[in-house]
Amino acid sequence: MKKAMTVPGILLGVICGLASAQTPVAPAFASANLSPAGIRSMAANCAACHGTNGVSVGGAIAGLAGMNKEYLVNQMKLFKEGRREATVMQQLAKGYSDVEINALAEYFSVQKK
Numbered sequence: 001m002k003k004a005m006t007v008p009g010i011l012l013g014v015i016c017g018l019a020s021a022q023t024p025v026a027p028a029f030a031s032a033n034l035s036p037a038g039i040r041s042m043a044a045n046c047a048a049c050h051g052t053n054g055v056s057v058g059g060a061i062a063g064l065a066g067m068n069k070e071y072l073v074n075q076m077k078l079f080k081e082g083r084r085e086a087t088v089m090q091q092l093a094k095g096y097s098d099v100e101i102n103a104l105a106e107y108f109s110v111q112k113k
Helices: 007-020 036-044 069-080 089-093 098-109
Strands: none
16 A cells, blocks of 8 residues: 655655755866877867968968967957857867967967968
């Protein structure tokens, strides 16, 4: 024979269930591959728009090669924070950590135009 649940019993069950629920944890991201090959691999993601090694072909989109490192870091942070308008860069920038942004900026700053 099933025991009927009372309203106080149901409420106690709900409260206990809520109290024991774990707070969702943000997903952990893979650590950055900051080896030379890892940085080149990240930089390759930029090639479709900014050209191989940051050398733009055609001039419709700015090349990144030879740009000032601090300028690149600042622009990426503005994209990431949504404070600089762009078609896709706001979304792309959100995918990079500050460490990765610094590594990419260093990589592109030393590339020949």
